Amino acid sequence: xxxxxxxxxxxxxxxxxxxxxxxxxxxxxxxxxxxxxxxxxxxxxxxxxxxxxxxxxxxxxxxxxxxxxxxxxxxxxxxxxxxxxxxxxxxxxxxxxxxxxxxxxxxxxxxxxxxxxxxxxxxxxxxxxxxxxxxxxxxxxxxxxxxxxxxxxxxxxxxxxxxxxxxxxxxxxxxxxxxxxxxxxxxxxxxxxxxxxxxxxxxxxxxxxxxxxxxxxxxxxxxxxxxxxxxxxxxxxxxxxxxxxxxxxxxxxxxxxxxxxxxxxxxxxxxxxxxxxxxxxxxxxxxxxxxxxxxxxxxxxxxxxxxxxxxxxxxxxxxxxxxxxxxxxxxxxxxxxxxxxxxxxxxxxxxxxxx
Amino acid sequence: xxxxxxxxxxxxxxxxxxxxxxxxxxxxxxxxxxxxxxxxxxxxxxxxxxxxxxxxxxxxxxxxxxxxxxxxxxxxxxxxxxxxxxxxxxxxxxxxxxxxxxxxxxxxxxxxxxxxxxxxxxxxxxxxxxxxxxxxxxxxxxxxxxxxxxxxxxxxxxxxxxxxxxxxxxxxxxxxxxxxxxxxxxxxxxxxxxxxxxxxxxxxxxxxxxxxxxxxxxxxxxxxxxxxxxxxxxxxxxxxxxxxxxxxxxxxxxxxxxxxxxxxxxxxxxxxxxxxxxxxxxxxxxxxxxxxxxxxxxxxxxxxxxxxxxxxxxxxxxxxxxxxxxxxxxxxxxxxxxxxxxxxxxxxxxxxxxx
DNA sequence: CAGGAATCTGTGAGCGGTCACACTAACTGT
DNA sequence: ACAGTTAGTGTGACCGCTCACAGATTCCTG
Numbered sequence: 001x002x003x004x005x006x007x008x009x010x011x012x013x014x015x016x017x018x019x020x021x022x023x024x025x026x027x028x029x030x031x032x033x034x035x036x037x038x039x040x041x042x043x044x045x046x047x048x049x050x051x052x053x054x055x056x057x058x059x060x061x062x063x064x065x066x067x068x069x070x071x072x073x074x075x076x077x078x079x080x081x082x083x084x085x086x087x088x089x090x091x092x093x094x095x096x097x098x099x100x101x102x103x104x105x106x107x108x109x110x111x112x113x114x115x116x117x118x119x120x121x122x123x124x125x126x127x128x129x130x131x132x133x134x135x136x137x138x139x140x141x142x143x144x145x146x147x148x149x150x151x152x153x154x155x156x157x158x159x160x161x162x163x164x165x166x167x168x169x170x171x172x173x174x175x176x177x178x179x180x181x182x183x184x185x186x187x188x189x190x191x192x193x194x195x196x197x198x199x200x201x202x203x204x205x206x207x208x209x210x211x212x213x214x215x216x217x218x219x220x221x222x223x224x225x226x227x228x229x230x231x232x233x234x235x236x237x238x239x240x241x242x243x244x245x246x247x248x249x250x251x252x253x254x255x256x257x258x259x260x261x262x263x264x265x266x267x268x269x270x271x272x273x274x275x276x277x278x279x280x281x282x283x284x285x286x287x288x289x290x291x292x293x294x295x296x297x298x299x300x301x302x303x304x305x306x307x308x309x310x311x312x313x314x315x316x317x318x319x320x321x322x323x324x325x326x327x328x329x330x331x332x333x334x335x336x337x338x339x340x341x342x343x344x345x346x347x348x349x350x351x352x353x354x355x
Numbered sequence: 356x357x358x359x360x361x362x363x364x365x366x367x368x369x370x371x372x373x374x375x376x377x378x379x380x381x382x383x384x385x386x387x388x389x390x391x392x393x394x395x396x397x398x399x400x401x402x403x404x405x406x407x408x409x410x411x412x413x414x415x416x417x418x419x420x421x422x423x424x425x426x427x428x429x430x431x432x433x434x435x436x437x438x439x440x441x442x443x444x445x446x447x448x449x450x451x452x453x454x455x456x457x458x459x460x461x462x463x464x465x466x467x468x469x470x471x472x473x474x475x476x477x478x479x480x481x482x483x484x485x486x487x488x489x490x491x492x493x494x495x496x497x498x499x500x501x502x503x504x505x506x507x508x509x510x511x512x513x514x515x516x517x518x519x520x521x522x523x524x525x526x527x528x529x530x531x532x533x534x535x536x537x538x539x540x541x542x543x544x545x546x547x548x549x550x551x552x553x554x555x556x557x558x559x560x561x562x563x564x565x566x567x568x569x570x571x572x573x574x575x576x577x578x579x580x581x582x583x584x585x586x587x588x589x590x591x592x593x594x595x596x597x598x599x600x601x602x603x604x605x606x607x608x609x610x611x612x613x614x615x616x617x618x619x620x621x622x623x624x625x626x627x628x629x630x631x632x633x634x635x636x637x638x639x640x641x642x643x644x645x646x647x648x649x650x651x652x653x654x655x656x657x658x659x660x661x662x663x664x665x666x667x668x669x670x671x672x673x674x675x676x677x678x679x680x681x682x683x684x685x686x687x688x689x690x691x692x693x694x695x696x697x698x699x700x701x702x703x704x705x706x707x708x709x710x
Numbered sequence: 711c712a713g714g715a716a717t718c719t720g721t722g723a724g725c726g727g728t729c730a731c732a733c734t735a736a737c738t739g740t
Numbered sequence: 741a742c743a744g745t746t747a748g749t750g751t752g753a754c755c756g757c758t759c760a761c762a763g764a765t766t767c768c769t770g
Contacts, residue, residue, distance in 0.1 A: 026498065028756055039720045044758060052718060071497035075439065076756035078430035079725045086478070105460055109446075112479050116490060121499075123441070124467050124477050135471065142426035143381065144476070249663040282665050308604040310637050310665075383726055394750045399728060407748055431726035434755045 027068040036064035047072060087120050088145040090136055092127045092152035092159045102303035103320060110324030111149055137162050147331045153218040169334035171327045175219040184342045186327045188318040190220050193347035194227020197270050197298045197316050200349055206268035206296055212255040212280060213243040214272035224272045224300060239263050244276055252279020260287060267295055274299040274306045277313055296355035312352035319345050382423040391419035402427060442475050443500040445491055447482040447507035447514045457658035458675060465679030466504055492517050502686045508573040524689035526682045530574040539697045541682045543673040545575050548702035549582020552625050552653045552671050555704055561623035561651055567610040567635060568598040569627035579627045579655060594618050599631055607634020615642055622650055629654040629661045632668055651710035666708035674700050
């Protein structure tokens with residue numbers, strides 16, 4: 001005997017913006033069942049694919065759902081299915097990165113998008129310091145989320161190990177440098193990208209091709225430099241190489257200053273990121289050199305600033321939207337206990353005016 | 356890598372992946388209770404503040420929690436408390452904005468941070484088109500989240516109305532232009548900011564101060580232009596005013612071209628965003644004008660590009676970290692059914708080299 | 711036309727917490 | 741001494757859903 005809907009306020013306001021003082025109780029699956037004249041089970045079946053439901057019941061339930069404005073209660077469902085339909089996007093980096101690195105600004109919405117298409121939502125977490133890292137780990141471990149998308153460039157990040165130990169489905173963005181880490185990853189082919197740009201600069205006839213490498217404790221920084229060396233071999237002199245401590249604009253300015261100081265007849269520079277390249281551009285302009293006439297500049301990422309810098313940057317395109325999509329794919333496979341492995345996506349040379 | 360695939364049956368049914376066989380069952384509150392030799396209720400009390408618990412029981416429970424690796428199940432808790440401890444960050448804008456607008460890159464992590472400090476997590480949602488908007492609304496309405504942080508600049512956004520009708524706690528970033536909208540908001544004082552910059556340019560002795568206004572269907576675009584007019588009054592000639600269709604770089608380039616076409620003796624420009632200013636810079640450089648000697652340029656936002664553009668931009672600082680913090684404050688008040696109202700934060704002139 | 715398969719439906723038993731309530735025991739004040 | 745607090749505890753009733761199972765139809769198919 002299920003009692004009728006008592007103790008609801010007399011307030012029947014529906015669409016109107018009428019001031020409803022107390023929270024109107026949300027209709028439950030039982031309300032819908034009663035309204036449709038069927039059982040809980042049937043409503044549930046309709047809600048989960050509609051298999052084994054007669055056309056009549058289906059229609060009745062759908063109408064009841066519409067009429068009552070019913071929405072399934074996520075907590076109740078998660079409680080029994082043990083699936084939260086949410087994924088954590090963990091940024092295990094100092095805060096500034098989110099501020100400055102344009103790559104996140106495309107990776108993040110792309111992941112949101114790809115997840116949304118699968119009915120999953122993205123929970124953003126930043127793990128800059130020890131305390132935040134613990135909070136994130138605690139959160140993840142208590143099964144708030146079905147999986148983790150991990151963005152951390154620097155090697156030796158403790159989050160990798162912790163995640164790995166806890167058996168939670170996780171995918172990294174970019175190849176983890178730490179060899180102990182077996183979490184699958186998705187990344188662009190940084191090394192080949194480095195080769196592409198270096199090859200291009202050499203083919204354009206440049207004789208003194210310098211490189212502003214990224215931080216060597218990141219896969220991107222390391223691999224791009226390797227690609228450069230793959231092409232130039234021993235011709236890649238020490239004084240043509242500077243490694244920046246980060247991928248940012250200021251670092252690019254400084255590195256470029258160092259380079260022209262050490263080697264004034266440089267006629268080309270490959271910077272390991274667009275931001276570095278943009279900094280290099282500034283230094284070159286201030287030193288009175290014209291780009292690309294005196295010095296050609298190549299970037300990496302094809303981020304938004306590549307097109308808006310002056311001159312627009314010739315760069316290596318990282319297919320970040322694709323990276324996001326595949327990260328989600330791999331994570332989904334992991335969540336479903338299907339086999340999944342790391343993926344490396346091809347890069348592409350984008351020629352603009354700077355080289 | 357994971358070992359061979361041991362799934363039973365090739366069933367590919369939707370969501371019908373069986374109960375995960377390998378997962379060892381997470382300890383429940385009953386396990387902890389048994390381990391500590393107390394009842395469920397006592398454990399629950401410990402978990403929720405520890406009031407009315409004897410020191411002995413407290414210690415026993417804490418040890419049991421530690422030993423068993425227990426973590427509370429969020430779904431179970433949410434089911435009864437009706438609180439999800441999550442907040443949606445809804446970006447109701449075309450995708451590109453997240454890509455290009457540097458403001459989001461500071462607002463977003465700042466909100467994440469502020470929420471995390473209150474034990475809330477941030478769920479990122481992008482509502483670019485009709486379909487996505489419905490998905491977001493559906494999500495929010497089904498009480499997945501306790502509240503919504505809404506970022507939408509353009510007036511007439513249907514999300515406002517929908518959110519308002521549904522009685523869900525919500526706070527907007529930036530003043531909604533639509534007068535029907537009563538959702539509280541937090542924003543910088545755009546109008547006063549516009550006055551500050553215009554006043555500064557006038558005080559520096561500039562005679563022909565133009566403005567590149569933002570889109571007039573956004574509060575920022577509209578108010579900054581009003582601020583400019585507050586100072587210049589009728590001296591603000593039509594041919595000194597151009598309104599860009601968005602706050603972006605390209606729009607700035609184009610607008611600047613229009614301005615110098617219509618009025619070659621412009622000696623100062625106030626751009627309604629740093630990105631617009633940056634575009635103006637490019638056009639000015641190409642037209643052979645020096646900044647700030649020939650033309651002074653003022654921006655707005657004090658975003659990351661302000662410091663890295665060439666020359667560095669004199670601009671108006673929006674306290675976005677503060678905006679984020681106060682948005683969370685207001686939202687929290689709303690969630691707790693405490694009174695809360697909109698807040699407008701002061702802006703600040705930041706002098707660099709461009710003006 | 712019997713009988714097995716396939717379709718459709720309702721029911722009860724949880725999922726893992728919280729919370730109100732009842733109860734005990736020790737501590738008050740008069 | 742007795743009632744009245746107050747601290748500390750256990751219990752049962754949910755919260756809203758899914759899922760396995762059993763029962764009831766209908767649909768073949770030999």
